[in-house]
Amino acid sequence: MIFLMDLQMMLLDVLYFILRNSLRAVLRPRTKPVDGELVLITGAGGGLGQLFAQEFSKHGAEVVLWDTNTASNERTAALVREMGGKAHTYTVDVTSPQEVYRTAEMVREDLGRDVTILVNNAGVVAGKRMLDCPDELIERTMKVNCHALFWTVKAFLPQMKANNHGHIVTVASVLGLFSTPCVEDYCASKFAAVGFHESMAHELLAEEVDGVKTTLVCPYIVDTGMFKGCKIRDEVEMILPPLDPQYCVEQAMNAILIDQPLVCIPRLTYLPFLSRALLPWESNVVTYRFMGSDKCMYPFIDAMTNREAPLPITAE
Numbered sequence: 151m152i153f154l155m156d157l158q159m160m161l162l163d164v165l166y167f168i169l170r171n172s173l174r175a176v177l178r179p180r181t182k183p184v185d186g187e188l189v190l191i192t193g194a195g196g197g198l199g200q201l202f203a204q205e206f207s208k209h210g211a212e213v214v215l216w217d218t219n220t221a222s223n224e225r226t227a228a229l230v231r232e233m234g235g236k237a238h239t240y241t242v243d244v245t246s247p248q249e250v251y252r253t254a255e256m257v258r259e260d261l262g263r264d265v266t267i268l269v270n271n272a273g274v275v276a277g278k279r280m281l282d283c284p285d286e287l288i289e290r291t292m293k294v295n296c297h298a299l300f301w302t303v304k305a306f307l308p309q310m311k312a313n314n315h316g317h318i319v320t321v322a323s324v325l326g327l328f329s330t331p332c333v334e335d336y337c338a339s340k341f342a343a344v345g346f347h348e349s350m351a352h353e354l355l356a357e358e359v360d361g362v363k364t365t366l367v368c369p370y371i372v373d374t375g376m377f378k379g380c381k382i383r384d385e386v387e388m389i390l391p392p393l394d395p396q397y398c399v400e401q402a403m404n405a406i407l408i409d410q411p412l413v414c415i416p417r418l419t420y421l422p423f424l425s426r427a428l429l430p431w432e433s434n435v436v437t438y439r440f441m442g443s444d445k446c447m448y449p450f451i452d453a454m455t456n457r458e459a460p461l462p463i464t465a466e
Protein backbone atom coordinates (compact mmCIF):
# COMPACT_ATOMS: atom_id res chain seq x y z
CA MET A 151 0.00 0.00 0.00
CA ILE A 152 2.77 2.43 1.02
CA PHE A 153 4.66 1.40 -2.10
CA LEU A 154 1.66 2.26 -4.31
CA MET A 155 1.20 5.62 -2.60
CA ASP A 156 4.92 6.40 -3.03
CA LEU A 157 4.68 5.37 -6.68
CA GLN A 158 1.71 7.67 -7.22
CA MET A 159 3.50 10.58 -5.51
CA MET A 160 6.63 9.97 -7.56
CA LEU A 161 4.65 9.94 -10.84
CA LEU A 162 2.92 13.18 -9.86
CA ASP A 163 6.31 14.76 -9.05
CA VAL A 164 7.70 13.57 -12.40
CA LEU A 165 4.77 15.27 -14.20
CA TYR A 166 5.13 18.41 -12.07
CA PHE A 167 8.82 18.79 -12.96
CA ILE A 168 8.18 18.15 -16.68
CA LEU A 169 5.54 20.89 -16.64
CA ARG A 170 7.63 23.29 -14.53
CA ASN A 171 10.70 22.89 -16.74
CA SER A 172 8.66 23.30 -19.95
CA LEU A 173 7.21 26.52 -18.56
CA ARG A 174 10.68 27.68 -17.49
CA ALA A 175 11.80 27.38 -21.12
CA VAL A 176 9.16 29.95 -22.09
CA LEU A 177 8.65 32.17 -19.04
CA ARG A 178 11.78 33.51 -17.34
CA PRO A 179 11.79 32.47 -13.70
CA ARG A 180 13.09 34.84 -11.02
CA THR A 181 16.90 34.91 -10.77
CA LYS A 182 18.78 34.73 -7.47
CA PRO A 183 20.97 37.63 -6.41
CA VAL A 184 24.73 36.93 -6.35
CA ASP A 185 25.93 40.29 -5.06
CA GLY A 186 28.14 39.69 -2.07
CA GLU A 187 28.94 36.13 -3.14
CA LEU A 188 32.59 35.05 -3.46
CA VAL A 189 32.98 33.33 -6.83
CA LEU A 190 36.05 31.26 -7.67
CA ILE A 191 36.68 30.64 -11.38
CA THR A 192 39.34 28.23 -12.65
CA GLY A 193 40.89 28.85 -16.06
CA ALA A 194 39.93 32.50 -15.54
CA GLY A 195 42.51 33.76 -18.03
CA GLY A 196 40.87 31.92 -20.94
CA GLY A 197 38.05 32.88 -23.28
CA LEU A 198 35.06 31.72 -21.23
CA GLY A 199 36.75 32.19 -17.84
CA GLN A 200 37.33 35.87 -18.52
CA LEU A 201 33.69 36.38 -19.51
CA PHE A 202 32.41 34.46 -16.46
CA ALA A 203 34.51 36.75 -14.26
CA GLN A 204 33.07 39.85 -15.93
CA GLU A 205 29.47 38.57 -15.79
CA PHE A 206 29.64 37.61 -12.10
CA SER A 207 31.26 40.94 -11.36
CA LYS A 208 28.47 42.77 -13.25
CA HIS A 209 26.04 41.02 -10.90
CA GLY A 210 27.92 42.40 -7.88
CA ALA A 211 29.97 39.32 -6.92
CA GLU A 212 33.62 39.41 -5.81
CA VAL A 213 35.77 37.10 -7.95
CA VAL A 214 38.76 34.88 -7.21
CA LEU A 215 40.62 34.02 -10.39
CA TRP A 216 42.70 30.87 -10.73
CA ASP A 217 44.84 30.04 -13.77
CA THR A 218 48.27 28.63 -14.59
CA ASN A 219 48.77 31.53 -16.97
CA THR A 220 49.61 34.50 -14.72
CA ALA A 221 49.56 37.09 -17.51
CA SER A 222 46.14 36.21 -18.92
CA ASN A 223 44.74 35.84 -15.39
CA GLU A 224 45.96 39.37 -14.54
CA ARG A 225 44.34 40.67 -17.75
CA THR A 226 41.00 39.25 -16.58
CA ALA A 227 41.48 40.87 -13.15
CA ALA A 228 42.28 44.22 -14.80
CA LEU A 229 39.07 44.03 -16.86
CA VAL A 230 37.02 43.26 -13.75
CA ARG A 231 38.63 46.14 -11.82
CA GLU A 232 38.03 48.53 -14.76
CA MET A 233 34.35 47.70 -14.37
CA GLY A 234 34.56 48.63 -10.70
CA GLY A 235 34.58 45.02 -9.51
CA LYS A 236 36.80 43.24 -6.97
CA ALA A 237 39.15 40.53 -8.28
CA HIS A 238 41.89 38.46 -6.61
CA THR A 239 44.34 36.45 -8.72
CA TYR A 240 46.20 33.25 -7.89
CA THR A 241 48.54 31.29 -10.16
CA VAL A 242 47.49 27.69 -9.62
CA ASP A 243 47.83 24.43 -11.47
CA VAL A 244 44.50 22.74 -10.72
CA THR A 245 45.93 19.31 -11.57
CA SER A 246 47.94 19.30 -8.33
CA PRO A 247 45.80 18.43 -5.29
CA GLN A 248 48.44 19.85 -2.90
CA GLU A 249 48.56 23.15 -4.80
CA VAL A 250 44.74 23.34 -4.88
CA TYR A 251 44.37 22.71 -1.11
CA ARG A 252 47.24 25.11 -0.25
CA THR A 253 45.87 27.91 -2.44
CA ALA A 254 42.32 27.35 -1.17
CA GLU A 255 43.66 27.88 2.37
CA MET A 256 45.51 31.01 1.19
CA VAL A 257 42.28 32.39 -0.33
CA ARG A 258 40.47 31.79 2.97
CA GLU A 259 43.24 33.56 4.94
CA ASP A 260 43.64 36.46 2.47
CA LEU A 261 39.94 37.22 2.12
CA GLY A 262 38.74 36.03 5.54
CA ARG A 263 35.67 34.35 4.08
CA ASP A 264 34.52 31.21 2.27
CA VAL A 265 34.11 30.75 -1.46
CA THR A 266 30.36 30.42 -2.09
CA ILE A 267 30.28 29.76 -5.85
CA LEU A 268 32.84 27.50 -7.56
CA VAL A 269 33.05 27.60 -11.35
CA ASN A 270 35.16 24.70 -12.59
CA ASN A 271 35.98 26.05 -16.03
CA ALA A 272 39.67 25.24 -16.74
CA GLY A 273 39.96 22.85 -19.66
CA VAL A 274 42.39 21.58 -22.28
CA VAL A 275 42.39 19.32 -25.34
CA ALA A 276 45.35 17.44 -26.82
CA GLY A 277 44.40 18.20 -30.43
CA LYS A 278 46.17 15.13 -31.82
CA ARG A 279 45.03 11.80 -33.25
CA MET A 280 45.06 9.30 -30.39
CA LEU A 281 47.73 7.06 -31.93
CA ASP A 282 50.02 10.08 -32.49
CA CYS A 283 49.37 11.60 -29.10
CA PRO A 284 52.10 11.45 -26.43
CA ASP A 285 50.86 9.74 -23.25
CA GLU A 286 51.62 12.85 -21.17
CA LEU A 287 49.17 14.93 -23.25
CA ILE A 288 46.40 12.36 -22.77
CA GLU A 289 47.10 12.33 -19.03
CA ARG A 290 47.08 16.13 -18.93
CA THR A 291 43.60 16.27 -20.46
CA MET A 292 42.25 13.78 -17.90
CA LYS A 293 43.95 15.65 -15.04
CA VAL A 294 42.75 19.14 -15.99
CA ASN A 295 39.25 18.30 -17.23
CA CYS A 296 38.39 15.58 -14.72
CA HIS A 297 40.74 14.99 -11.77
CA ALA A 298 40.93 18.70 -10.95
CA LEU A 299 37.17 18.71 -10.29
CA PHE A 300 37.74 16.36 -7.35
CA TRP A 301 40.48 18.58 -5.87
CA THR A 302 38.57 21.88 -6.11
CA VAL A 303 35.30 20.39 -4.90
CA LYS A 304 37.08 18.71 -1.98
CA ALA A 305 38.64 22.09 -1.16
CA PHE A 306 35.45 24.17 -1.20
CA LEU A 307 32.38 21.95 -0.74
CA PRO A 308 32.88 21.28 3.01
CA GLN A 309 32.33 24.97 3.96
CA MET A 310 29.41 25.24 1.53
CA LYS A 311 27.80 22.22 3.21
CA ALA A 312 28.55 23.54 6.68
CA ASN A 313 26.85 26.86 5.79
CA ASN A 314 24.15 25.13 3.71
CA HIS A 315 24.87 27.78 1.09
CA GLY A 316 26.75 27.55 -2.19
CA HIS A 317 26.77 26.60 -5.85
CA ILE A 318 29.05 24.31 -7.84
CA VAL A 319 29.22 24.91 -11.58
CA THR A 320 30.96 22.44 -13.89
CA VAL A 321 31.78 23.66 -17.37
CA ALA A 322 31.79 20.35 -19.24
CA SER A 323 30.77 20.19 -22.92
CA VAL A 324 28.25 18.62 -25.27
CA LEU A 325 31.17 16.23 -25.86
CA GLY A 326 30.46 14.93 -22.35
CA LEU A 327 26.99 13.86 -23.53
CA PHE A 328 27.74 12.58 -27.04
CA SER A 329 31.01 12.18 -28.90
CA THR A 330 32.78 13.10 -32.12
CA PRO A 331 35.66 11.14 -33.61
CA CYS A 332 39.38 11.95 -33.04
CA VAL A 333 39.08 13.71 -29.66
CA GLU A 334 39.18 10.63 -27.43
CA ASP A 335 41.12 12.35 -24.65
CA TYR A 336 38.65 15.23 -24.54
CA CYS A 337 35.47 13.11 -24.78
CA ALA A 338 36.71 10.68 -22.13
CA SER A 339 37.52 13.56 -19.78
CA LYS A 340 34.24 15.40 -20.37
CA PHE A 341 32.09 12.24 -20.04
CA ALA A 342 33.98 11.73 -16.75
CA ALA A 343 33.29 15.33 -15.74
CA VAL A 344 29.57 14.82 -16.41
CA GLY A 345 29.59 11.61 -14.36
CA PHE A 346 31.46 13.30 -11.51
CA HIS A 347 29.12 16.28 -11.50
CA GLU A 348 25.91 14.22 -11.59
CA SER A 349 27.04 11.86 -8.87
CA MET A 350 27.99 14.80 -6.64
CA ALA A 351 24.64 16.52 -7.33
CA HIS A 352 22.74 13.32 -6.43
CA GLU A 353 24.85 12.97 -3.26
CA LEU A 354 23.89 16.48 -2.10
CA LEU A 355 20.21 15.78 -2.77
CA ALA A 356 20.32 12.40 -1.03
CA GLU A 357 21.85 14.12 2.02
CA GLU A 358 19.14 16.81 1.76
CA VAL A 359 21.73 19.60 1.50
CA ASP A 360 19.21 21.88 -0.19
CA GLY A 361 21.25 25.11 0.08
CA VAL A 362 24.10 23.94 -2.17
CA LYS A 363 23.04 24.09 -5.82
CA THR A 364 24.71 22.57 -8.87
CA THR A 365 24.75 23.49 -12.55
CA LEU A 366 26.27 21.42 -15.34
CA VAL A 367 27.09 23.58 -18.38
CA CYS A 368 27.43 21.76 -21.71
CA PRO A 369 28.30 24.10 -24.58
CA TYR A 370 28.68 23.25 -28.27
CA ILE A 371 31.77 24.66 -30.12
CA VAL A 372 32.53 28.16 -28.81
CA ASP A 373 34.58 30.67 -30.76
CA THR A 374 37.40 31.02 -28.22
CA GLY A 375 40.04 29.39 -30.39
CA MET A 376 40.18 26.16 -28.38
CA PHE A 377 38.63 24.14 -31.24
CA LYS A 378 39.68 26.42 -34.09
CA GLY A 379 39.13 24.63 -37.42
CA CYS A 380 36.47 22.14 -36.22
CA LYS A 381 33.94 22.08 -39.04
CA ILE A 382 30.68 20.29 -39.85
CA ARG A 383 28.77 20.31 -43.16
CA ASP A 384 28.09 23.90 -44.41
CA GLU A 385 24.31 23.46 -44.60
CA VAL A 386 24.20 22.13 -41.01
CA GLU A 387 26.62 24.79 -39.80
CA MET A 388 24.15 27.43 -40.98
CA ILE A 389 21.68 26.10 -38.38
CA LEU A 390 24.34 25.31 -35.81
CA PRO A 391 27.22 27.83 -36.07
CA PRO A 392 30.00 28.00 -33.46
CA LEU A 393 28.78 29.95 -30.43
CA ASP A 394 29.72 33.51 -29.67
CA PRO A 395 31.59 33.28 -26.30
CA GLN A 396 29.54 36.15 -24.81
CA TYR A 397 26.26 34.41 -25.79
CA CYS A 398 27.50 31.13 -24.33
CA VAL A 399 28.41 32.70 -20.99
CA GLU A 400 25.14 34.67 -20.83
CA GLN A 401 23.17 31.45 -21.36
CA ALA A 402 25.25 29.68 -18.72
CA MET A 403 24.72 32.61 -16.31
CA ASN A 404 20.95 32.50 -16.89
CA ALA A 405 20.98 28.83 -15.91
CA ILE A 406 23.19 29.41 -12.84
CA LEU A 407 21.05 32.30 -11.60
CA ILE A 408 17.87 30.19 -11.66
CA ASP A 409 19.63 27.15 -10.13
CA GLN A 410 19.06 25.11 -13.30
CA PRO A 411 20.81 21.72 -12.90
CA LEU A 412 21.78 21.23 -16.58
CA VAL A 413 22.09 23.50 -19.58
CA CYS A 414 23.05 22.51 -23.12
CA ILE A 415 24.00 25.52 -25.25
CA PRO A 416 22.37 25.92 -27.73
CA ARG A 417 19.16 24.01 -26.92
CA LEU A 418 19.33 22.24 -30.31
CA THR A 419 22.17 20.09 -28.96
CA TYR A 420 19.73 18.23 -26.67
CA LEU A 421 18.74 16.41 -29.90
CA PRO A 422 21.99 14.53 -30.60
CA PHE A 423 22.13 13.76 -26.85
CA LEU A 424 18.67 12.18 -27.09
CA SER A 425 19.34 10.42 -30.38
CA ARG A 426 22.53 8.85 -28.91
CA ALA A 427 20.42 7.36 -26.13
CA LEU A 428 17.40 6.33 -28.20
CA LEU A 429 18.55 5.37 -31.70
CA PRO A 430 20.58 2.35 -32.74
CA TRP A 431 24.34 2.99 -33.03
CA GLU A 432 24.21 2.57 -36.84
CA SER A 433 21.48 5.24 -37.13
CA ASN A 434 23.72 7.66 -35.30
CA VAL A 435 26.64 6.73 -37.57
CA VAL A 436 24.69 7.60 -40.72
CA THR A 437 23.53 10.86 -39.11
CA TYR A 438 27.14 11.77 -38.31
CA ARG A 439 28.15 11.07 -41.94
CA PHE A 440 25.26 13.11 -43.32
CA MET A 441 26.01 16.07 -41.03
CA GLY A 442 29.77 15.97 -41.55
CA SER A 443 30.41 15.21 -37.89
CA ASP A 444 32.41 12.08 -38.74
CA LYS A 445 35.40 14.11 -39.99
CA CYS A 446 34.68 17.45 -38.29
CA MET A 447 37.88 17.35 -36.22
CA TYR A 448 40.30 16.76 -39.15
CA PRO A 449 40.85 20.47 -39.94
CA PHE A 450 41.14 21.23 -36.20
CA ILE A 451 43.84 18.58 -35.74
CA ASP A 452 45.66 19.77 -38.88
CA ALA A 453 45.56 23.35 -37.59
CA MET A 454 46.90 22.25 -34.16
CA THR A 455 49.68 20.24 -35.84
CA ASN A 456 50.65 23.18 -38.07
CA ARG A 457 50.57 25.56 -35.07
CA GLU A 458 53.18 23.40 -33.34
CA ALA A 459 55.33 22.65 -36.42
CA PRO A 460 58.55 24.67 -36.68
CA LEU A 461 58.55 27.34 -39.38
CA PRO A 462 60.06 26.06 -42.67
CA ILE A 463 63.56 27.33 -43.33
CA THR A 464 63.40 29.47 -46.45
CA ALA A 465 66.43 30.40 -48.53
CA GLU A 466 67.13 34.16 -48.58
Ligand SMILES: NC(=O)C1=CN([C@@H]2O[C@H](COP(=O)(O)OP(=O)(O)OC[C@H]3O[C@@H](n4cnc5c(N)ncnc54)[C@H](OP(=O)(O)O)[C@@H]3O)[C@@H](O)[C@H]2O)C=CC1
Pocket residue numbers: 192193194195196197198199216217218219222242243244245271272273274294321322323324368369370371372373374375376377
Ligand atom coordinates in the same frame (compact mmCIF):
# COMPACT_ATOMS: atom_id res chain seq x y z
N1 LIG B 1 35.90 26.49 -26.70
C1 LIG B 1 35.01 25.54 -26.92
O1 LIG B 1 34.64 25.23 -28.08
C2 LIG B 1 34.37 24.84 -25.77
C3 LIG B 1 34.94 24.86 -24.50
N2 LIG B 1 34.35 24.16 -23.49
C4 LIG B 1 34.96 24.14 -22.17
O2 LIG B 1 34.92 25.45 -21.62
C5 LIG B 1 36.01 25.64 -20.73
C6 LIG B 1 36.73 26.93 -21.09
O3 LIG B 1 37.20 26.81 -22.43
P1 LIG B 1 37.80 28.03 -23.27
O4 LIG B 1 37.62 29.29 -22.52
O5 LIG B 1 37.31 27.89 -24.65
O6 LIG B 1 39.35 27.61 -23.27
P2 LIG B 1 40.66 28.50 -23.09
O7 LIG B 1 41.80 27.67 -23.56
O8 LIG B 1 40.46 29.85 -23.68
O9 LIG B 1 40.75 28.68 -21.50
C7 LIG B 1 41.11 27.66 -20.64
C8 LIG B 1 41.94 28.27 -19.52
O10 LIG B 1 42.27 27.23 -18.59
C9 LIG B 1 43.62 27.39 -18.23
N3 LIG B 1 44.21 26.15 -17.75
C10 LIG B 1 44.64 25.09 -18.48
N4 LIG B 1 45.19 24.16 -17.69
C11 LIG B 1 45.10 24.63 -16.43
C12 LIG B 1 45.52 24.13 -15.17
N5 LIG B 1 46.15 22.96 -15.06
N6 LIG B 1 45.28 24.87 -14.07
C13 LIG B 1 44.67 26.08 -14.16
N7 LIG B 1 44.28 26.61 -15.32
C14 LIG B 1 44.49 25.90 -16.45
C15 LIG B 1 44.27 27.84 -19.53
O11 LIG B 1 45.56 28.38 -19.30
P3 LIG B 1 46.64 28.40 -20.56
O12 LIG B 1 46.32 29.62 -21.34
O13 LIG B 1 47.94 28.45 -19.88
O14 LIG B 1 46.41 27.12 -21.29
C16 LIG B 1 43.27 28.85 -20.02
O15 LIG B 1 43.50 30.12 -19.47
C17 LIG B 1 36.87 24.39 -20.86
O16 LIG B 1 36.57 23.51 -19.81
C18 LIG B 1 36.43 23.79 -22.18
O17 LIG B 1 36.65 22.41 -22.20
C19 LIG B 1 33.18 23.49 -23.65
C20 LIG B 1 32.56 23.47 -24.87
C21 LIG B 1 33.12 24.11 -26.03
Ligand SMILES: CC1=C(/C=C/C(C)=C/C=C/C(C)=C/C=O)C(C)(C)CCC1
Pocket residue numbers: 322323324325328329330369370371372377380382386390422437438441443446
Ligand atom coordinates in the same frame (compact mmCIF):
# COMPACT_ATOMS: atom_id res chain seq x y z
C1 LIG C 1 28.26 14.81 -33.39
C2 LIG C 1 27.08 15.53 -33.93
C3 LIG C 1 27.11 16.86 -34.27
C4 LIG C 1 28.38 17.64 -34.15
C5 LIG C 1 28.89 18.01 -32.99
C6 LIG C 1 30.14 18.72 -32.81
C7 LIG C 1 30.99 19.05 -33.97
C8 LIG C 1 30.44 19.08 -31.55
C9 LIG C 1 31.63 19.75 -31.14
C10 LIG C 1 31.71 20.13 -29.86
C11 LIG C 1 32.86 20.71 -29.25
C12 LIG C 1 34.06 21.07 -30.02
C13 LIG C 1 32.80 20.88 -27.90
C14 LIG C 1 33.84 21.35 -27.08
O1 LIG C 1 33.78 21.23 -25.89
C15 LIG C 1 25.89 17.58 -34.74
C16 LIG C 1 26.16 18.18 -36.12
C17 LIG C 1 25.55 18.64 -33.75
C18 LIG C 1 24.66 16.68 -34.83
C19 LIG C 1 24.95 15.27 -35.12
C20 LIG C 1 25.86 14.70 -34.09
